[in-house]
Amino acid sequence: MQEYSVKVEAFEGPLDLLLHLINRLEIDIYDIPVAQITEQYLLYIHTMKELQLDVASEYLVMAATLIEIKSKMLLPKHDEELMEEEGEFLNFEEDPREELMNRLIEYRKYKEAANDLKEMEEERSHLYTRPPSDLSELMKEVKPEEVKLDVSLYDMLGALQKLMRRKKLQKPLQTRITRQEIPIEKRMEELLHDLRSFRGRKHFYELFPESTKEYIVVTFLALLELLKKNNILLEQDNNFSDIYVSYKEGGMDENGYY
Numbered sequence: 001m002q003e004y005s006v007k008v009e010a011f012e013g014p015l016d017l018l019l020h021l022i023n024r025l026e027i028d029i030y031d032i033p034v035a036q037i038t039e040q041y042l043l044y045i046h047t048m049k050e051l052q053l054d055v056a057s058e059y060l061v062m063a064a065t066l067i068e069i070k071s072k073m074l075l076p077k078h079d080e081e082l083m084e085e086e087g088e089f090l091n092f093e094e095d096p097r098e099e100l101m102n103r104l105i106e107y108r109k110y111k112e113a114a115n116d117l118k119e120m121e122e123e124r125s126h127l128y129t130r131p132p133s134d135l136s137e138l139m140k141e142v143k144p145e146e147v148k149l150d151v152s153l154y155d156m157l158g159a160l161q162k163l164m165r166r167k168k169l170q171k172p173l174q175t176r177i178t179r180q181e182i183p184i185e186k187r188m189e190e191l192l193h194d195l196r197s198f199r200g201r202k203h204f205y206e207l208f209p210e211s212t213k214e215y216i217v218v219t220f221l222a223l224l225e226l227l228k229k230n231n232i233l234l235e236q237d238n239n240f241s242d243i244y245v246s247y248k249e250g251g252m253d254e255n256g257y258y
Helices: 014-024 034-050 057-074 098-125 153-167 184-198 213-228
Strands: 082-085 088-091 232-236 243-247
Touching: 014 034, 014 057, 014 098, 014 153, 034 057, 034 153, 057 098, 153 213, 153 243, 184 213, 184 232, 184 243, 213 232
Parallel strands: none
Antiparallel strands: 082 088, 232 243
């Protein structure tokens, strides 16, 4: 298969990924289970590498930092670090998670502040000053549309992990497989034709009928490219629920024009 590289702009850095994992796993940021968070973080990095996505060096540095903290947590405490004061033994050993915890707390503050400023900017962009006028004739009854949640790259990666576990692709196969080239462009055409003719929402897993690792990777990259070209729509009915894909009118054509 020809090497295909996709730059993902949804990631804002390793701290953003860690904060997402902490929120998804409902972990107390002041008492982070390092072993669990390290396992989930490395799983995301491994999935990104399998898809040939660009993984910045800062993500690998954070992975090494998590492994170092995990190792320190496993070390036994030294007796010489225990000090006796007024008949009580006090442990003054520094928590190896403290620096990372402070960085995450500080990052979360800036992220929340940035989101607040963005919301204020969006609200202000809808305000226009003009003299009062009678708009009663322009008022029309509009039925509220069903609310759909935006699907992030984190959600897509999570769905792909579940799919790969279902297909048992992470276990070594005990058979010889003949390699078959699958062009990304051809898979994109197949997906568009399938979604356009279906005229409705399809479950994310329905787009992966074959269980070979190469086929799943090419299909996932084709979905990313179609999403980039605004040819498909991804929806979730609730947080962390199943992902549905549908055809979207008005996207880019094969020449890159709308």
